[in-house]
Amino acid sequence: MEPGDEARFDQAWQLRVADATTSLSEALALADELQAAGASDHDLGRCKLLEASSRWRLSQYTEALGSLLSALELLDPEDGRSSAAVLLDLATVRTYFGLHDEALELLLEALSICEELDDLAGRGNVYNNLGIVFWNRGDLDEAKRAYNDSLEVRRSLDDQDGVAACHNNLGKVFTEAGDHDHALGELQAALDGWEQVDNPRGIGVALNNIGMIYHRRGESDLAVEHYERSLEVKVEVGDRQGVCETRTHLGRILTELGRTDDAQQLLKRAVPCPWPSWTSMSSS
Numbered sequence: 647m648e649p650g651d652e653a654r655f656d657q658a659w660q661l662r663v664a665d666a667t668t669s670l671s672e673a674l675a676l677a678d679e680l681q682a683a684g685a686s687d688h689d690l691g692r693c694k695l696l697e698a699s700s701r702w703r704l705s706q707y708t709e710a711l712g713s714l715l716s717a718l719e720l721l722d723p724e725d726g727r728s729s730a731a732v733l734l735d736l737a738t739v740r741t742y743f744g745l746h747d748e749a750l751e752l753l754l755e756a757l758s759i760c761e762e763l764d765d766l767a768g769r770g771n772v773y774n775n776l777g778i779v780f781w782n783r784g785d786l787d788e789a790k791r792a793y794n795d796s797l798e799v800r801r802s803l804d805d806q807d808g809v810a811a812c813h814n815n816l817g818k819v820f821t822e823a824g825d826h827d828h829a830l831g832e833l834q835a836a837l838d839g840w841e842q843v844d845n846p847r848g849i850g851v852a853l854n855n856i857g858m859i860y861h862r863r864g865e866s867d868l869a870v871e872h873y874e875r876s877l878e879v880k881v882e883v884g885d886r887q888g889v890c891e892t893r894t895h896l897g898r899i900l901t902e903l904g905r906t907d908d909a910q911q912l913l914k915r916a917v918p919c920p921w922p923s924w925t926s927m928s929s930s
Contacts, residue, residue: 655676663848666883673700690720695713695732699731702739730765733753737779750779753775767799770805773795781815786822806842810839814848816832840852847888851876857876857892860872
């Protein structure tokens with residue numbers, strides 16, 4: 647890529663976490679321009695990676711998978727960082743599909759590349775996603791260990807968004823363990839961190855997870871408040887899977903409160919969520 651194109655790519659790559667809609671548009675536009683200019687397969691492969699990394703954040707998992715497979719074919723194998731990023735996102739999509747063993751293999755391969763390249767940021771990302779896989783497999787101790795490893799790396803890099811993601815995911819571990827006080831502390835830290843870096847997708851996730859804690863503790867008013875705030879944010883950022891999850895949680899608690907008409911309206915609009923646990927996690 648020319649310097650100007652490289653700068654556009656880097657900007658969109660950073661933006662994909664907080665504004666995947668805009669980064670996806672930029673990925674598609676950049677790919678069209680580069681293809682028209684006769685760019686290399688490797689540059690087009692990087693655009694496919696950016697496209698895929700934006701698409702799964704918009705719940706477009708099948709489309710993301712196709713783009714990632716195309717990226718693997720186009721990328722120069724010598725670009726280890728890009729290859730590791732593809733493996734990381736492939737693992738993410740596999741996890742959404744419930745294929746945790748396949749995701750684990752991909753993450754271990756990505757980790758090997760990151761260690762060989764001494765890519766600390768890459769390692770932090772892999773550790774976080776390893777935690778997600780372990781959590782989905784019910785191994786809370788391994789999940790907690792992986793999240794803390796990621797948290798240590800991301801703190802050393804001053805990666806505030808990544809730190810918030812780790813706090814969110816640790817909050818889910820404590821939630822599953824029934825330690826609601828520690829869970830709330832971690833989830834509040836996640837919410838504060840994502841608000842500081844203006845990551846609306848993360849804010850929606852954290853609000854949902856805090857609502858789940860209040861729901862479990864029987865604090866219905868606070869639960870409804872956080873679910874409603876989460877739903878508003880998720881609708882705005884186009885997090886379709888997250889919208890489905892939060893509508894389901896909100897519909898259930900409204901039913902418990904006797905607000906059956908409101909609950910029925912929500913549940914009719916909530917497409918069934920086959921992976922509600924994953925949507926509450928963050929691979930930022």
